Amino acid sequence: MEALSRSVLGQIVNIQILQEIQDHFSEATGLAAVIVDVEGNPITEPSNFTKFCTYIRSYPQGLSGCISCDDRAGRASRKNIDKQKPVVYLCHSGLTDLAAPIIVQDQYIGAFLAGQVILEKEDYDAKAEMFRCVSGLGMETEVLSEFFDVIEVVPEKRLKAAADLIYSMTNYIVEIGVSNISQKQLVKEVKAKAHLEATLRVTELKALQAQVNPHFLFNALNTIARLALLEGASRTQEVVYALSDLLRDNLQDIDVLRTLEEEVKSAKDYLLIQKVRFGDRIQSFIDIDPQILKIMIPALTLQPIIENAIIHGLEKKVDGGQIFVSGRIEGEQIIIIVTDTGVGVPMERIRSIFRAEKRTITHGQTTGLGIINVHKRIQHHFGPEYGLEIESKVGEGTSNYIRLPDCRA
Structure with a gap:
């Protein structure tokens, strides 16, 4: 199997399966979610994205910020491989997101990104922080405020539990995918080995069938040639000698x-x-x-x-x-x-x-x-x-x- 660093996540696990896992996760937790590959490119359709984030992404500068933020999240989770834990972070718009690295055989092959929530904190004005983050983007304040007010406030313990869940769940599914690929390759190699062994057995059988002592064969041909000479069959003698020489050449290395x-x-x-x-x-x-x-x-x-x-x-x-x-x-x-x-x-x-x-x-x-x-x-x-x-x-x-x-x- 080729190095996993060169593998595409979608080649290991069916994209539809990943999409279903992601959709069910979003329905169960209320968190927005998307899965990205090793380059940070989405390989699934976003699930349960908030109106706030959809509005942010409708502006070129907002979309650029979201893409940069997702990229940083993926790289951050990649750096966290040794700890094998998801990363919780604040996005460029003031919401809390998380990134769970997808790891196979100690190699990073993608990430499960989720969140778009407000982290519950004492003495923390999340809305003020949001306005500070998006200032200068030219967005309508009333729309931002309306969409922000309906975003769910999530306790830190629940968010971390969700992060651990997607990390364990996604990596387990991917490991099964890798195992299936390895099993298919093993079956293919076993079949190829069996075919090779069968071919070798046929070859050995043919070799045994062809094991005629060369000296006996040449002596027999020379005897026939001399007999042809005694009988005056010069043409037969010529052909027998030609056959003898030809066989001798063909039996050489x-x-x-x-x-x-x-x-x-x-x-x-x-x-x-x-x-x-x-x-x-x-x-x-x-x-x-x-x-x-x-x-x-x-x-x-x-x-x-x-x-x-x-x-x-x-x-x-x-x-x-x-x-x-x-x-x-x-x-x-x-x-x-x-x-x-x-x-x-x-x-x-x-x-x-x-x-x-x-x-x-x-x-x-x-x-x-x-x-x-x-x-x-x-x-x-x-x-x-x-x-x-x-x-x-x-x-x-x-x-x-x-x-x-x-x-x-």
């Missing part, structure tokens, strides 16, 4: 860097296997500038993109298509482009994939690596200015631009 030349070799092995499967439906062309073959790039960068082009671009076309892989130096960057003449993808779909920044599970991919995985691993190694960009037009095909730093020695 994905976090390592390797040369572009090695990546191109893996891509050629993959394309050879797909050529056997699709025949003349898919044609591939590779043209990489020899000067960049020794640069280091993340393992399994090219193959997933080529694989994606075949599965989602060319395989869906009855007459197939072509894949072009090129690489060149462009300024201080190296650009590798994988282009297909497939069915294409709407650009909004591509943008949504990058916004999601997570792999969409697809069927048929041998590596299981999505384009976002490739993009993120490039940025992880080289920085946010590099990575993968995709342009596509439905019905015409897709171009993948891999941007890398020129790190030639």
Whole structure:
């Protein structure tokens, strides 16, 4: 949960609930009331405001004085947090008000302001004090006197009891609100943890299912290749060796860097296997500038993109298509482009994939690596200015631009 000093009181407790508490308080005590946030701004509608105060606020200077007074009250109650007690004070018009700080986890988040009464005191002329306070504001004396005469005179003990009541009541309600928020966040975190654990269990199961001894696998493939040679099946031998090399590359640590030349070799092995499967439906062309073959790039960068082009671009076309892989130096960057003449993808779909920044599970991919995985691993190694960009037009095909730093020695 974010720091409460940044929280809005209305986000912790429903404003309507606060309004109802405030209205009931005013009805029960006869005191005017309003609740303000940490900046002193009202978040509820005023309750039971006196005609006297409404009249004072009808004048610009009077309203300005009331706002300043409310602000001072809020700051005064904020300074009183250590004592955790409300503040009783005399307003700029001579009436008595009180401010109860709203505190959560020792942090001030607002105040409950109430009052607009006359405090009962011996040998104290409240009306004379009022006229002294508002002198110079240009208000009608008779109106002021009429409205002031009906203001309730309240004993100090009753006023302090009301102050303690709103302090305890408001802070209790707010604490419940904070507790509810914490409980909701806890439930959300528990659900997220359960989902993560379930995902890990599925991943562990898949890992166990995939635990085939690599040496046994390569030895078996080499045996098949030698058998194909003895039987004169040279094409079968070529494909088996390509598959063996491809599997060996895919079983390596994905976090390592390797040369572009090695990546191109893996891509050629993959394309050879797909050529056997699709025949003349898919044609591939590779043209990489020899000067960049020794640069280091993340393992399994090219193959997933080529694989994606075949599965989602060319395989869906009855007459197939072509894949072009090129690489060149462009300024201080190296650009590798994988282009297909497939069915294409709407650009909004591509943008949504990058916004999601997570792999969409697809069927048929041998590596299981999505384009976002490739993009993120490039940025992880080289920085946010590099990575993968995709342009596509439905019905015409897709171009993948891999941007890398020129790190030639």
